[in-house]
Amino acid sequence: MFSRRSDIPLDRDALSRFLPWLIAFMVYMASLALAGVLVLHAAAGRWDKGMSTTMTVQIPPPAEAGGAAANQQKQVEKALSILRSTPGVVHAEAIEESRILALLEPWLGTLAGEGDLPLPRLIDVELVTGADIDVKALSLRLAAAAPGAAVDDHRLWLDRMIRLIRSVETLAVAVLALIVMTTAGTVVFTTRTGLAIHQEAIEVLHLIGAQDTYVARQFAGRALALGLRGGVIGLGLAVPTLLAIGSLAESLEGGLLPDFSLSMGNWAVLAALPLVVAMIAMFTARRTVLRNLSRML
Amino acid sequence: MIIDAKKDVVRFDNIGLRYGLGPEVLQDVSFSLAPGSFHFLVGPSGAGKSSLLKLMYLALKPSRGLISLFGNDIATTRRRDLPGLRRKIGVVFQDFRLLRHLSAFDNVALPLRVARTRESDVRKNVEEMLAWVELHNHVKARPPTLSGGQQQRVAIARAVIARPKLLLADEPTGNVDDKMAMRLIHLFEELNKLGTTIVIATHNEALVERLGHPCMRLDSGRLEIESALREATVKDGPSRFTAIADGAGAVSPSKAV
Numbered sequence: 001m002f003s004r005r006s007d008i009p010l011d012r013d014a015l016s017r018f019l020p021w022l023i024a025f026m027v028y029m030a031s032l033a034l035a036g037v038l039v040l041h042a043a044a045g046r047w048d049k050g051m052s053t054t055m056t057v058q059i060p061p062p063a064e065a066g067g068a069a070a071n072q073q074k075q076v077e078k079a080l081s082i083l084r085s086t087p088g089v090v091h092a093e094a095i096e097e098s099r100i101l102a103l104l105e106p107w108l109g110t111l112a113g114e115g116d117l118p119l120p121r122l123i124d125v126e127l128v129t130g131a132d133i134d135v136k137a138l139s140l141r142l143a144a145a146a147p148g149a150a151v152d153d154h155r156l157w158l159d160r161m162i163r164l165i166r167s168v169e170t171l172a173v174a175v176l177a178l179i180v181m182t183t184a185g186t187v188v189f190t191t192r193t194g195l196a197i198h199q200e201a202i203e204v205l206h207l208i209g210a211q212d213t214y215v216a217r218q219f220a221g222r223a224l225a226l227g228l229r230g231g232v233i234g235l236g237l238a239v240p241t242l243l244a245i246g247s248l249a250e251s252l253e254g255g256l257l258p259d260f261s262l263s264m265g266n267w268a269v270l271a272a273l274p275l276v277v278a279m280i281a282m283f284t285a286r287r288t289v290l291r292n293l294s295r296m297l
Numbered sequence: 298m299i300i301d302a303k304k305d306v307v308r309f310d311n312i313g314l315r316y317g318l319g320p321e322v323l324q325d326v327s328f329s330l331a332p333g334s335f336h337f338l339v340g341p342s343g344a345g346k347s348s349l350l351k352l353m354y355l356a357l358k359p360s361r362g363l364i365s366l367f368g369n370d371i372a373t374t375r376r377r378d379l380p381g382l383r384r385k386i387g388v389v390f391q392d393f394r395l396l397r398h399l400s401a402f403d404n405v406a407l408p409l410r411v412a413r414t415r416e417s418d419v420r421k422n423v424e425e426m427l428a429w430v431e432l433h434n435h436v437k438a439r440p441p442t443l444s445g446g447q448q449q450r451v452a453i454a455r456a457v458i459a460r461p462k463l464l465l466a467d468e469p470t471g472n473v474d475d476k477m478a479m480r481l482i483h484l485f486e487e488l489n490k491l492g493t494t495i496v497i498a499t500h501n502e503a504l505v506e507r508l509g510h511p512c513m514r515l516d517s518g519r520l521e522i523e524s525a526l527r528e529a530t531v532k533d534g535p536s537r538f539t540a541i542a543d544g545a546g547a548v549s550p551s552k553a554v
Binding site for chain 2: 007009012200201203204205206207208209210211212214294297
């Protein structure tokens with residue numbers, strides 16, 4: 001693809017020794033940032049989908065204790081029939097009182113089981129994926145059947161959570177963009193230095209009739225080779241880091257954290273990173289050389 | 298005598314050259330070189346000989362005036378067409394400007410490779426050329442390991458390998474003894490017989506007198522042309538260009554000898 005031999009001794013200057021390490025460092029950081037973006041993106045998507053297919057309906061406890069328990073049970077049944085006839089609802093079921101008590105036990109002790117504590121009844125509702133339910137209209141209908149009934153579609157909580165994830169994601173994308181720009185800047189700088197070091201040879205080539213592209217190709221070819229070398233080193237260091245972070249997150253138990261492991265597709269994207277960085281290096285070098293040469297007569 | 302400007306290899310009209318905001322190092326320089334002519338360029342150090350050559354091999358742009366090479370006005374030639382013109386010009390730089398990391402072979406091969414000549418042709422041509430300058434035993438040597446005279450011959454081989462239409466040499470006999478100088482000059486004369494226009498800048502007035510080629514004389518940035526037959530020196534003023542045109546015999550070495 002590139003000229004078989006170089007007229008400019010590009011592989012002998014100090015730049016070719018330190019540019020791969022700089023690029024390796026950049027690719028290492030870019031790999032971590034990119035892995036973060038991929039994982040958060042997937043997690044946000046999963047949460048969004050997982051949470052938005054459930055709703056909770058709460059039927060308030062009866063106003064006065066005793067006697068009204070049957071009344072509350074009637075309200076629950078009415079609410080259930082309304083929910084089950086609502087399009088988009090797959091499943092609606094009242095949570096047993098005993099289970100609610102069990103859930104409350106850690107906070108209230110066995111006291112809650114005495115039966116004289118007014119408890120709300122909860123209905124767990126499962127929706128079709130992507131269902132578009134008019135929550136406001138539904139709450140009005142439920143409130144008519146069971147005064148005080150409230151629908152919680154987890155929206156508020158979910159929205160906040162997803163907003164948080166999205167902003168972390170945006171931050172990671174910004175970091176990634178910064179790394180790419182820094183890499184390009186580094187390549188511009190090293191290429192300019194290379195042009196200065198090899199000015200003599202470049203001038204001779206220029207004066208004997210070399211096209212600018214002839215010179216630029218040699219610099220671009222070298223930048224591609226050095227970029228690839230550095231990129232592979234950087235990715236080679238990033239993989240064990242990511243695996244370590246992955247196993248740490250797993251040992252924290254999935255209950256608290258969403259699934260932070262990388263999919264095969266994600267790994268493929270990461271593997272493409274050195275190639276992309278090398279290409280950026282190549283085109284940056286080419287552009288820098290052409291711009292510089294265009295100032296010569 | 299009618300001069301067909303299209304046929305001139307080099308044509309300078311009222312060229313002025315200054316570096317930055319400094320004084321003009323060349324002033325009102327006008328001349329033209331016919332195909333197949335042979336000129337010496339003489340003058341004291343600092344007179345502007347190298348600057349004049351640089352203008353001719355397109356390393357510099359004039360501050361004013363018009364330069365035309367092979368019938369192309371340089372000012373209006375597109376930048377990407379300039380390499381094509383440069384490939385018709387062979388240059389022997391004063392300090393050779395060989396690439397130190399390349400072998401003699403690769404140095405001489407450069408003009409061919411830059412012009413994307415097939416590698417098999419490159420090999421054949423370069424080997425032939427190195428034999429011609431008697432460097433066939435130093436094909437793989439790098440310039441720093443060669444003597445001054447050997448480097449000079451590599452530089453000359455590089456300048457002529459692509460059979461240029463115009464050969465410019467800046468002090469090509471500067472660092473060698475008279476015997477070697479004469480040999481190199483004869484090399485240029487051989488090339489000249491094949492039709493190449495030649496300009497040699499030199500300090501060596503004895504050499505110029507001995508060979509009798511017409512002479513361009515630079516003094517304090519002004520150019521005078523002396524034919525070998527008669528002193529066709531033209532002083533300052535706008536009449537100079539006309540005078541040069543009249544004295545066109547000065548650019549024809551066949552009449553001069």
